[in-house]
Amino acid sequence: xxxxxxxxxxxxxxxxxxxxxxxxxxxxxxxxxxxxxxxxxxxxxxxxxxxxxxxxxxxxxxxxxxxxxxxxxxxxxxxxxxxxxxxxxxxxxxxxxxxxxxxxxxxxxxxxxxxxxxxxxxxxxxxxxxxxxxxxxxxxxxxxxxxxxxxxxxxxxxxxxxxxxxxxxxxxxxxxxxxxxxxxxxxxxxxxxxxxxxxxxxxxxxxxxxxxxxxxxxxxxxxxxxxxxxxxxxxxxxxxxxxxxxxxxxxxxxxxxxxxxxxxxxxxxxxxxxxxxxxxxxxxxxxxxxxxxxxxxxxxxxxxxxxxxxxxxx
Amino acid sequence: xxxxxxxxxxxxxxxxxxxxxxxxxxxxxxxxxxxxxxxxxxxxxxxxxxxxxxxxxxxxxxxxxxxxxxxxxxxxxxxxxxxxxxxxxxxxxxxxxxxxxxxxxxxxxxxxxxxxxxxxxxxxxxxxxxxxxxxxxxxxxxxxxxxxxxxxxxxxxxxxxxxxxxxxxxxxxxxxxxxxxxxxxxxxxxxxxxxxxxxxxxxxxxxxxxxxxxxxxxxxxxxxxxxxxxxxxxxxxxxxxxxxxxxxxxxxxxxxxxxxxxxxxxxxxxxxxxxxxxxxxxxxxxxxxxxxxxxxxxxxxxxx
Numbered sequence: 001x002x003x004x005x006x007x008x009x010x011x012x013x014x015x016x017x018x019x020x021x022x023x024x025x026x027x028x029x030x031x032x033x034x035x036x037x038x039x040x041x042x043x044x045x046x047x048x049x050x051x052x053x054x055x056x057x058x059x060x061x062x063x064x065x066x067x068x069x070x071x072x073x074x075x076x077x078x079x080x081x082x083x084x085x086x087x088x089x090x091x092x093x094x095x096x097x098x099x100x101x102x103x104x105x106x107x108x109x110x111x112x113x114x115x116x117x118x119x120x121x122x123x124x125x126x127x128x129x130x131x132x133x134x135x136x137x138x139x140x141x142x143x144x145x146x147x148x149x150x151x152x153x154x155x156x157x158x159x160x161x162x163x164x165x166x167x168x169x170x171x172x173x174x175x176x177x178x179x180x181x182x183x184x185x186x187x188x189x190x191x192x193x194x195x196x197x198x199x200x201x202x203x204x205x206x207x208x209x210x211x212x213x214x215x216x217x218x219x220x221x222x223x224x225x226x227x228x229x230x231x232x233x234x235x236x237x238x239x240x241x242x243x244x245x246x247x248x249x250x251x252x253x254x255x256x257x258x259x260x261x262x263x264x265x266x267x268x269x270x271x272x273x274x275x276x277x278x279x280x281x282x283x284x285x286x287x288x289x290x291x292x293x294x295x296x297x298x299x300x301x302x303x304x305x306x307x308x309x310x311x312x313x314x
Numbered sequence: 315x316x317x318x319x320x321x322x323x324x325x326x327x328x329x330x331x332x333x334x335x336x337x338x339x340x341x342x343x344x345x346x347x348x349x350x351x352x353x354x355x356x357x358x359x360x361x362x363x364x365x366x367x368x369x370x371x372x373x374x375x376x377x378x379x380x381x382x383x384x385x386x387x388x389x390x391x392x393x394x395x396x397x398x399x400x401x402x403x404x405x406x407x408x409x410x411x412x413x414x415x416x417x418x419x420x421x422x423x424x425x426x427x428x429x430x431x432x433x434x435x436x437x438x439x440x441x442x443x444x445x446x447x448x449x450x451x452x453x454x455x456x457x458x459x460x461x462x463x464x465x466x467x468x469x470x471x472x473x474x475x476x477x478x479x480x481x482x483x484x485x486x487x488x489x490x491x492x493x494x495x496x497x498x499x500x501x502x503x504x505x506x507x508x509x510x511x512x513x514x515x516x517x518x519x520x521x522x523x524x525x526x527x528x529x530x531x532x533x534x535x536x537x538x539x540x541x542x543x544x545x546x547x548x549x550x551x552x553x554x555x556x557x558x559x560x561x562x563x564x565x566x567x568x569x570x571x572x573x574x575x576x577x578x579x580x581x582x583x584x585x586x587x588x589x590x591x592x593x594x595x596x597x598x599x600x601x602x603x604x605x606x607x608x609x610x611x612x613x614x615x616x617x618x
Contacts, residue, residue, distance in 0.1 A: 106530065107567055108532065108567040108568060110595050111564070131350070131351065134350035134356075136354045136396075136398075137396070137398055174525075192350065192356060192396075193396075195464020195468075196471075197519075199463065199468040199469055199471065200465050202468070202469075203467065237525055
């Protein structure tokens with residue numbers, strides 16, 4: 001399968017399991033991006049270059065977070081950021097870049113993408129988009145087993161990609177505290193098998209399944225749309241929160257932990273980060289090489305619902 | 315695939331229909347089934363394509379689809395979403411909708427049996443006992459009537475419950491049974507209990523963490539179809555919501571189910587025609603449009 005070959009070929013895109021964490025600190029970029037405008041194209045080119053993502057001749061899948069029919073894109077990853085990333089990977093020599101998502105509540109994915117502005121922003125969107133809910137699947141056993149799920153059917157488009165780019169939205173989440181690049185992987189679980197919602201993941205433990213999916217996709221890059229995020233009762237019913245940053249890196253754990261700190265959430269109190277980080281070193285601030293802005297300079301406390309007051313940092 | 319213009323006096327979009335039937339036939343996989351968009355065959359699009367083709371009298375192509383469906387049935391009487399999956403799921407309700415006249419008496423009986431034996435996990439005795447023993451529930455009684463899950467071993471939701479009700483309701487009219495009527499009644503009470511505060515249905519979580527959430531057009535239409543013949547404040551409110559959705563919505567999937575739901579209650583505007591510009595992007599969307607159009611002309615797969 002391309003999945004195996006790609007792992008060896010993607011220089012620098014190696015798995016960062018808990019054992020690797022101590023050996024090599026993860027690099028996470030925090031880049032200021034005050035608005036959804038044309039400057040994002042240069043921003044994303046810079047991020048791809050800084051992280052030395054050698055995608056020449058490789059297949060890249062961008063996985064945004066598409067949740068609801070909502071033109072303002074407080075809920076969904078903004079299409080301009082996705083298109084800027086799409087262009088950046090093509091410019092870096094990727095053989096193919098596709099955009100793929102499988103929303104958990106709404107069946108009509110392309111209509112949802114249309115409402116979110118993807119058809120307007122991304123030329124020939126229909127040709128580059130794959131509905132992961134309806135994709136053909138392969139049965140896999142996650143490399144790490146945190147949940148009760150012994151096997152998962154996952155979409156061939158994602159399994160076959162040389163690089164999966166999780167393009168999350170920076171949001172609070174009413175079940176797990178925060179939804180970032182790792183929780184965004186729920187959208188790769190096909191609803192044509194698991195339903196709308198993907199309730200199997202809830203019954204097996206949401207946090208455990210996030211950790212399982214993180215392990216199932218070793219060749220990842222994480223980009224979090226924190227230009228305008230969502231606070232309060234996220235991931236759908238919260239309110240917009242302007243932060244003005246894009247956070248990115250190869251290590252999803254380090255990226256999500258950094259996003260938590262930007263949101264003034266304690267990453268050590270996010271269950272799925274604790275699970276996946278094993279000895280916690282990957283999410284310790286001292287073990288993350290921060291580039292771009294300093295956390296302290298962009299930190300923006302996100303309002304939390306009462307059920308999650310305890311995850312507040314500090 | 316794109317809907318054509320709809321003149322006020324045009325009863326149906328015949329050219330589109332002819333094109334869509336041809337599209338379905340062209341997109342049939344070699345094994346007889348259909349994909350959602352491209353790729354291997356899946357149960358759901360295959361069932362809807364069969365319904366559409368049978369409505370149009372295209373029996374040869376439809377029966378190849380039926381043969382494929384029969385070939386992937388599982389020993390427990392149910393159907394998997396696609397051959398790669400080793401578990402029967404909610405799509406069994408779709409197969410049951412095809413009826414014995416299409417699937418054959420034995421396969422149909424097994425599908426109905428699977429549906430009758432399936433509930434959301436929260437309604438099972440074992441789950442209730444466990445919740446009671448753990449102190450999470452004050453009694454062994456169920457909190458709400460049983461519905462149907464997407465996948466066995468998980469909770470009941472609006473979509474699979476509505477599909478199961480449509481299939482069992484059709485079966486009950488064919489061969490009345492108090493057991494079947496009991497499950498239909500319980501399923502309908504489940505749906506009424508899951509209605510959103512402002513009317514209509516979403517996927518089935520009307521108040522997550524106590525915060526009210528809004529309805530979706532597609533699930534509102536689907537639940538209304540399953541509640542055919544039911545009079546209740548929730549249905550009345552949902553019909554108002556569905557009418558609004560019908561005017562505003564431009565999603566093919568949503569419009570298909572809204573048409574069915576409103577027609578179930580005699581509320582689909584006379585001579586209704588899908589607005590121009592609606593994109594039919596998947597086999598289920600194309601097929602269901604044809605099925606709904608045929609039903610509106612009197613060739614009804616659901617209640618005929």
